[in-house]
Amino acid sequence: MADIPQPRRAVPHGGRLRAAAHHWRIPLQHWLDLSTGINPQGWPVPELPAAVWQRLPEDEDGLVMAMTSYFGTAPILPVPGSQAAIQSLPRLWATSRIGIVSPTYAEHARAWQRAGHVVREIAFEDVDRHLPVLDVLLVVNPDNPTGSLRPRVQLEAWRETLAARGGCLIVDEAFIDATPGHSLLADAGRPGLVLLRSLGKFWGLAGVRCGFVLGPQTIITALGEEIGPWALSHPARWIAQRALADVAWQAATRERLQRDSARLADLLVANGLASPSGCALFRWLPSSRAREFHAHCAQHAILVRHFPELPHTGVRIGLPPDEAGWDKLAAVLQGWQP
Numbered sequence: 001m002a003d004i005p006q007p008r009r010a011v012p013h014g015g016r017l018r019a020a021a022h023h024w025r026i027p028l029q030h031w032l033d034l035s036t037g038i039n040p041q042g043w044p045v046p047e048l049p050a051a052v053w054q055r056l057p058e059d060e061d062g063l064v065m066a067m068t069s070y071f072g073t074a075p076i077l078p079v080p081g082s083q084a085a086i087q088s089l090p091r092l093w094a095t096s097r098i099g100i101v102s103p104t105y106a107e108h109a110r111a112w113q114r115a116g117h118v119v120r121e122i123a124f125e126d127v128d129r130h131l132p133v134l135d136v137l138l139v140v141n142p143d144n145p146t147g148s149l150r151p152r153v154q155l156e157a158w159r160e161t162l163a164a165r166g167g168c169l170i171v172d173e174a175f176i177d178a179t180p181g182h183s184l185l186a187d188a189g190r191p192g193l194v195l196l197r198s199l200g201k202f203w204g205l206a207g208v209r210c211g212f213v214l215g216p217q218t219i220i221t222a223l224g225e226e227i228g229p230w231a232l233s234h235p236a237r238w239i240a241q242r243a244l245a246d247v248a249w250q251a252a253t254r255e256r257l258q259r260d261s262a263r264l265a266d267l268l269v270a271n272g273l274a275s276p277s278g279c280a281l282f283r284w285l286p287s288s289r290a291r292e293f294h295a296h297c298a299q300h301a302i303l304v305r306h307f308p309e310l311p312h313t314g315v316r317i318g319l320p321p322d323e324a325g326w327d328k329l330a331a332v333l334q335g336w337q338p
């Protein structure tokens, strides 16, 4: 069978389990969704007080303090998913030349193109060659879908070069919370640096639609105006405040994700599938037989994310949520002829 049809003109995404269930004619409840890089054991959301649903959110609700203790004191804006910032940030720049380290999360290029900028998608190794003519450089770290971690020292050097002439480095750190040592957080607030963070990946709260943008005050203020008042719902603010403050859960989750990611890499290798890169939340499997592999998994009700675009064809595989999921994945991998 061919791939699941995607909405026209939209960037394809993982997590479309209902479409997969319909396409492969397997009931929803049988599926194991490994098509996203979302932590399958997310932060446990407690019951919300009724007032949180009923009242407008207020800036003085304690979220600012929770953000400051997690992210530090740089100017920061909570947004309804880092995707909202991806859509809005390009509108803050006059027509610019933007380099996007690619292949990567396709929404970035789409948003900058839609806003009328000149977009160059460039390989990480070629950035130095292009940097002199760029106004903005965008890097996803760790990358999605390859999971590659970009050296902090290199990113900092590019920020400095760009900032010296009024340019900007944007780093999408949506997947970095399991490996915080790789973040540019220590430099947040410095000229020419914008960081994007998400509550959707490490915390596993993709449905809450909450993200954060850190950067120089001028950019944070302008973005706040662009996004408008009450953009983040009161329930999202309430949950974010508590999830950011739960340091014990964060420490245990970092350990578990590292362990599970290593387990996934080992399982793939044991079944003849080399996964040269990945991060704590998913592994990347480049393969000329990616379409076939995706179909093999789907026929057994496992949804992985297929990236058909050549020359980067491959699949991204997320972490199973429990032992039953690991067993199911192991059985399906054993049935694959690499």
Ligand SMILES: Cc1ncc(COP(=O)(O)O)c(C=O)c1O
Pocket: 080, 081, 082, 083, 084, 105, 140, 144, 172, 174, 175, 197, 198, 199, 200, 206, 209, 210, 211
């Ligand atoms: C690299 C990257 N950045 C940002 C996002 C947007 O995430 P959210 O809007 O849930 O914060 C995604 C979603 O998949 C992503 O892969």
